[in-house]
Amino acid sequence: MQYQAYSINNFRKIPEVNRYLSKAQVGGIELVGNIFPFKVNNYIIEELINWDNVPDDPVFRLVFPQEEMLRPYHYQQLRHAIGTGLEAYLRYTVRDIRLQLNPHPAGQMDMNVPYFGDACLDGTQHKYDQTVLLFPAQGQSCHAYCSFCFRWPQFVGAKDMKFSAHGTQDVLQYLKHNKQVTDVLITGGDPMVMRSHILRAYIEPLLGEGLEHITTIRIGTKSLSFWPYRYVSDPDADDLIRLFDDIQRAGKHLSFMAHFNHPAEMKTAVVRTAIQRIRSTGAVIRTQAPLMRTINDEPKIWADLWKKQVNEGCVPYYMFVARDTGAQHHFGIPLTSAWSIYQKAVQRVSGIARTVRGPSMSAGPGKILVNGFLELEDQNAIVLSFLQGRNPDWVNRPFLAAYDEEAIWIDDLRPLPGRDEWFWSKEYNEMCVSSRYAVER
Numbered sequence: 001m002q003y004q005a006y007s008i009n010n011f012r013k014i015p016e017v018n019r020y021l022s023k024a025q026v027g028g029i030e031l032v033g034n035i036f037p038f039k040v041n042n043y044i045i046e047e048l049i050n051w052d053n054v055p056d057d058p059v060f061r062l063v064f065p066q067e068e069m070l071r072p073y074h075y076q077q078l079r080h081a082i083g084t085g086l087e088a089y090l091r092y093t094v095r096d097i098r099l100q101l102n103p104h105p106a107g108q109m110d111m112n113v114p115y116f117g118d119a120c121l122d123g124t125q126h127k128y129d130q131t132v133l134l135f136p137a138q139g140q141s142c143h144a145y146c147s148f149c150f151r152w153p154q155f156v157g158a159k160d161m162k163f164s165a166h167g168t169q170d171v172l173q174y175l176k177h178n179k180q181v182t183d184v185l186i187t188g189g190d191p192m193v194m195r196s197h198i199l200r201a202y203i204e205p206l207l208g209e210g211l212e213h214i215t216t217i218r219i220g221t222k223s224l225s226f227w228p229y230r231y232v233s234d235p236d237a238d239d240l241i242r243l244f245d246d247i248q249r250a251g252k253h254l255s256f257m258a259h260f261n262h263p264a265e266m267k268t269a270v271v272r273t274a275i276q277r278i279r280s281t282g283a284v285i286r287t288q289a290p291l292m293r294t295i296n297d298e299p300k301i302w303a304d305l306w307k308k309q310v311n312e313g314c315v316p317y318y319m320f321v322a323r324d325t326g327a328q329h330h331f332g333i334p335l336t337s338a339w340s341i342y343q344k345a346v347q348r349v350s351g352i353a354r355t356v357r358g359p360s361m362s363a364g365p366g367k368i369l370v371n372g373f374l375e376l377e378d379q380n381a382i383v384l385s386f387l388q389g390r391n392p393d394w395v396n397r398p399f400l401a402a403y404d405e406e407a408i409w410i411d412d413l414r415p416l417p418g419r420d421e422w423f424w425s426k427e428y429n430e431m432c433v434s435s436r437y438a439v440e441r
């Protein structure tokens with residue numbers, strides 16, 4: 001299949017859009033497309049979306065913008081701005097709305113970018129001891145965009161909202177000085193949009209001398225779902241497989257972190273072939289996804305997804321909660337329901353698939369897991385713990401929040417009555433002033 005992408009400017013040319021969507025639906029996509037990025041490709045259109053099931057089809061909802069993604073007052077504001085016909089006013093309104101949607105959740109810009117010498121190490125994040133994230137400049141887009149994307153500011157062209165690394169010289173120096181780092185996670189966007197030789201230029205130096213402590217290369221990607229031909233029939237697919245082989249040959253583990261939201265994304269023959277090719281190199285495919293209202297908010301969907309993944313030799317890894325950015329008000333699910341969905345799903349699968357941890361919030365202080373509920377004498381509580389913490393010592397210490405069926409994020413929760421803060425609040429607040437990893441040049 002030859003890759004063909006569509007954006008907000010030309011999606012009306014897609015035959016299925018003309019055939020199955022009403023004028024009003026097309027108008028809605030156009031409207032929301034002013035705020036959120038939109039991109040889809042021919043594989044998703046032809047192979048993944050069941051058009052008879054639109055607009056309820058999960059893969060349709062996964063990529064096509066929906067009017068409910070805008071809060072009513074933003075919706076009105078935007079319609080008004082368009083109505084004036086004033087280009088500059090529209091641009092101002094769009095930027096204003098975007099800035100209200102918390103474009104950089106979890107302190108990504110202010111707290112995660114490490115210092116190297118007296119400057120920030122561009123295109124990297126270092127939040128947890130063992131793992132450094134690398135954002136190659138050429139990998140800051142995707143084969144299509146998820147409607148709920150938490151990196152959406154990267155794709156709407158706002159330069160000051162973008163992470164990107166050009167080359168690896170400084171990153172390598174930084175890593176050489178940071179011996180506790182074992183994992184480099186190459187991410188984006190989607191690094192698999194890069195041609196194989198460019199990806200190789202980022203990865204090969206990580207296999208070299210002085211970096212023996214880097215034992216795992218991770219690649220975070222949605223390409224298995226959005227463009228599996230990357231591994232099968234793209235012109236440089238074989239080069240890519242050779243690169244994966246070379247990583248193992250250098251004695252490193254390649255962990256391929258695949259993002260799948262719904263079993264429908266695993267139904268084609270080509271995705272299974274792609275999985276087989278990747279696994280044939282010795283790489284391990286670990287899978288992760290956020291739990292999203294209207295897309296995958298049923299236990300059976302998750303159980304089916306994990307079963308399919310295990311069946312293909314993949315390892316279920318994380319179930320996330322919709323992050324506090326973008327259209328979280330539309331896709332978010334109360335934490336109590338998220339836990340119930342996880343709990344009901346996990347009991348449908350054998351222990352082999354219970355490697356998956358969740359539901360987990362990637363929040364400022366760390367990855368916070370919802371462990372379930374407790375009935376205390378005078379009130380009910382939600383049991384939380386850290387899977388990863390800005391302070392590693394926070395990890396795995398259970399802590400309690402007052403039971404709340406509406407909370408969709410840690411910020412909505414409160415400690416039990418009698419306590420005015422979390423055990424980690426004070427330390428975290430101090431970290432917000434200065435907490436970054438820093439290495440002398």
Ligand SMILES: *Cc1c(COP(=O)(O)O)cnc(C)c1O
Pocket residue numbers: 112125127128131133362367387388
């Ligand atoms: C999730 C995450 C990691 C990786 O955490 P693991 O639990 O090792 O998978 C690293 N850095 C950031 C910023 C993360 O959010």
Ligand code: SF4
Pocket residue numbers: 141142144145146148149150151152188189190221222259
């Ligand atoms: S694959 Fe990831 S980065 Fe790309 S659009 Fe989806 S959520 Fe965003």
